[in-house]
Structure formats: structure tokens, C-alpha cells
Ligand code: FES
């Protein structure tokens with residue numbers, strides 16, 4: 001193991017020379033009330049905090065940053081808290097996804113431009129995990145990811161409520177006229193009861209589990225509920241550990257390797273992961289120089305049983321129960337035979353060593369391999385003439401009768417157009433109809449919105465239907481469920497074949513064969529292709545304009561092309 005000494009510290013470039021610039025840096029540290037001994041020759045740790053009053057999932061992060069700082073000091077480092085763009089899932093419009101890459105850029109540049117030797121990345125709400133990690137991978141200094149932790153279980157009138165999933169369920173019942181105003185208000189007040197991320201196995205819990213399985217969190221950190229005292233202790237431990245990681249020069253490329261990305265994908269499949277995981281995992285792997293593809297994920301999906309009985313893929317439990325059942329370490333212990341346990345982690349030890357002693361305390365929550373929730377992993381990747389570059393479906397979360405399906409398409413070009421029709425009780429629609437929304441991808445949405453769980457038309461709800469086959473180039477929330485084909489690539493807005501589909505065309509899904517096709521002959525498709533006109537760009541200035549120029553398609557992870565590893569040489573480290 002490399003052991004750094006004080007003069008090798010990156011921060012020494014700012015604080016060691018005897019020159020006018022250093023005088024400036026040091027006098028400004030003194031302006032903060034620190035003596036030179038407080039920061040000289042010590043690892044300077046950036047605590048990148050995505051706290052914001054509009055990021056309700058990170059409401060506890062101001063206090064947690066103090067816990068991290070305490071740990072950094074205990075280990076002989078110097079911690080500085082840096083506010084980072086807080087990409088919150090609840091309020092950000094048009095979509096939080098549009099700003100993931102902005103957080104990634106900010107993270108990379110903030111680290112590179114400042115005297116930081118290592119970083120603790122504080123995130124959790126969906127896009128903050130990939131945003132922070134993408135940027136920090138490119139910056140290359142030692143990192144630990146500190147997950148916000150899930151919020152407590154929801155509760156209303158003695159009933160347990162799960163983030164997202166129960167909102168959709170109760171909303172359908174409200175639309176069907178089965179829920180009073182008072183009940184609706186009760187659900188509203190009971191579904192999010194504490195700081196922390198959504199407590200279903202949605203995107204947040206999936207992405208923090210992925211970070212944990214990649215080896216970039218302290219072992220099992222992702223499962224600790226946000227308001228548990230153990231979360232404070234974990235935060236302080238992150239502070240202590242990152243200081244040693246700096247001395248050990250334990251940089252992210254030593255941890256985020258091809259086998260580590262594979263471990264993360266296997267764990268994601270075993271948790272019943274959010275479909276969003278696919279996009280973020282591919283982006284993160286590519287930044288780390290690992291060529292992880294949709295086909296790799298489909299392959300791992302076929303081999304990995306879903307053993308986590310947490311909603312929405314599981315029936316009964318939530319993240320709090322998952323923690324009490326042993327949490328992610330217990331889950332990983334259960335599937336240890338499918339993992340590469342030699343992978344190095346932030347502890348400086350291997351994944352296998354981190355898993356020693358992990359136990360399952362409730363095998364209905366974390367199932368044995370012999371009794372999975374679903375025999376395969378949670379995601380499947382489709383290809384066909386509707387999605388030549390791939391599309392994603394979550395079979396475990398949909399009614400199995402749709403695994404083989406043929407039906408006529410009902411196509412909507414925009415969300416408002418679709419919204420107008422879904423409540424029309426006279427809409428011509430049958431249970432076989434395949435509802436399609438296009439222009440909802442990375443560019444078309446814009447920002448790849450979570451519209452993919454298209455609402456079931458009222459005309460069908462009234463007939464008692466609660467699921468139907470739906471297709472879009474959008475994403476869907478990790479807490480959503482249903483027979484929804486998502487992430488159709490290339491998206492229709494840039495001329496993907498979904499743009500050529502017409503209402504009445506027959507669409508065929510064959511899940512076993514992993515195919516999604518429109519049964520329209522090639523000549524007819526060529527005619528439609530010739531008549532297709534590219535829509536005008538949605539933005540003429542600003543971030544949206546820049547985003548549209550550079551965002552890649554879903555199958556490539558929606559990173560900005562110029563941020564991808566290998567796009568060009570990375571800027572030299574600042575040294576004067
Ligand atoms: Fe933040 Fe769901 S809204 S994790």
C-alpha cells in the first residue's frame with residue numbers, strides 16, 4: 001500500500017510553498033478562525049453537502065456534516081463543508097434528471113479547483129448519488145459516499161404507507177371515487193414522516209445500495225434509516241476513514257473496477273431495483289472506464305433472483321424493515337456466491353472481509369435463494385424494431401399476463417395530449433390496447449421525465465383494470481409498478497423508430513425472447529421515415545440548450561458526451 005507523507009498532499013500545493021499565493025491562502029484560512037497548525041500538513045477533506053430546504057430527503061444533512069467533521073478531526077484531518085447543487089426529486093422541474101449532469105460537473109470542478117485531498121459525498125435523493133459519484137470519479141481524489149438513509153415507514157390510520165407506490169395506488173382509488181377528502185389528507189400527512197429518502201426500493205434506495213455494493217460507502221451504510229442514531233455514528237466514521245484513505249492514496253479507480261460494477265449490478269437485480277438504476281449504473285461505470293452495457297445487465301438480470309421483499313417489487317416490507325432484517329450486508333451475504341468478493345472497498349479491505357459476520361434476521365424480508373420473490377432479477381432489456389438500441393421493463397412489478405402480449409397501439413405525442421384523454425370515460429380502449437407516449441426521452445421530455453407509468457385510462461379503471469401494457473421513451477419512478485416498457489432508445493424526438501408508430505398498429509411484446517416490435521412492414525416504415533420531420537429544439541439558450549447538445553441516449557447512460565472518460569485529455573492539476 002502506498003503511504004503518503006505530508007509533502008505529497010494535494011493541498012500542500014496551496015499551503016506549503018513560501019510565496020505570495022500561499023500567504024493569501026493561509027491568511028484566508030486564518031480569517032475563518034483557524035491557526036496554521038489546524039490545516040497545515042493534514043489531509044483537507046471536502047464534505048460535499050447536498051443539503052437544501054427544498055431537498056426534504058436531506059433535511060438532516062446540516063447536522064450530519066458536523067458529525068463528519070468531528071470524525072475528520074478525530075483522525076487528524078481538516079474538514080471543510082462545501083454546499084453542492086441539491087438536485088431534489090420532489091420539486092425540480094422539468095425533471096431532476098436534467099440536472100444530474102450539472103451536479104456531476106459541479107462536483108468534478110469544485111474538487112479540482114480547491115485544496116482538497118479527499119471528499120465525503122453527502123447524497124441520497126435519487127440523482128444526487130450518481131451526480132456526486134460521476135463527478136468525483138473524474139476528479140480522482142479518494143472518496144467516501146455518505147448515503148442519506150431511508151425515511152421511516154409511512155403510516156396512516158394504522159396502515160403502512162410506502163413512498164411513491166402508495167401515492168399512485170391511493171390516487172387510482174381516489175380517481176375511482178373510493179377515497180374521501182379526509183382520508184386523502186391523512187395519506188398526504190402520513191406518507192413522508194421523517195428526514196430521509198423514499199423508503200420503498202425506489203431509485204434512491206437502489207442507487208445507495210449500488211454505491212454500497214460498489215464498495216464506496218462504509219459497509220452497510222446505505223440501509224441505516226436517516227434518523228437512527230447509527231446514522232450519526234456512520235457519518236463520523238466516514239470522516240475518520242476518509243483521512244486514512246488519503247494517506248493510503250486509496251483513489252476511486254482502485255475501487256470502481258469492472259468486477260465492482262458487476263457486483264453493484266448483481267445487487268441491484270437482487271433488490272428489485274428501480275429501472276433508473278440502469279441509466280445511472282451505465283453512466284457511472286463508463287466514467288470509471290468500465291464498458292458496462294445493457295446486454296450485460298440483461299444477462300445478470302436473468303441469473304440473479306430477486307430476493308428482497310421490499311415494495312414495489314416485493315409485497316410486504318419497506319426499507320426500515322430491510323435494515324432490521326440485516327440490511328445490505330445481509331443481502332450481499334445471501335448472494336455472496338454470485339459476487340466477486342476480492343473487490344477492494346473504502347475500508348481498505350475486500351468486500352468478502354466486509355461481509356464477514358453479516359446475518360439475515362428475517363428471512364421473509366431478505367429471502368433465501370431457494371425462496372425468491374421473483375426467480376430472475378428485476379430488470380429485462382428488450383430489443384426490436386421499436387427499440388433497436390434497447391428498452392427496459394421490470395417484469396417483477398407487472399402482471400405476468402403481459403409477458404406475451406399483442407395489441408393495438410394508442411399513441412400520444414405529448415403528455416398533455418395523453419392527460420386529456422385518460423379521463424375520457426368514452427375513450428375507445430380495450431384491455432389489449434398498448435398505450436404509447438413519445439417525445440418523453442432525454443431530449444424530448446425534455447430531461448427524460450418519469451412519465452413512463454402512464455395512468456390507466458378511466459374507461460379501463462371503471463372496468464376494474466389496474467394494469468395494461470404501456471410503452472414510452474420516458475423513465476419511471478423507482479417506486480412505480482406496472483407493465484411499462486421504458487427508455488426506448490433511440491428516443492422518438494431524435495428520430496428513433498417509436499416516432500413512426502401510429503395508433504392502430506399492432507405492437508408485440510415477447511418477454512422471453514426479449515423482443516418489442518411493431519408489426520408494420522418495412523416498406524411502410526420507410527414511407528413513414530421519409531415523411532418524418534425532426535422537431536424544433538426545445539431550448540434556444542441557457543442550460544437546456546447546452547444539455548440538448550451534449551446529452552447521450554439512455555443506453556449510454558445520458559452523460560454529457562464531453563464528460564465521458566476517453567472523450568479527451570483531462571485538464572492538468574492546478575499547481576500555481
Ligand atoms: Fe428524495 Fe424520493 S424524493 S428520495
Ligand code: MG
Nearest residue numbers: 126203477478
Ligand atoms: Mg424517485
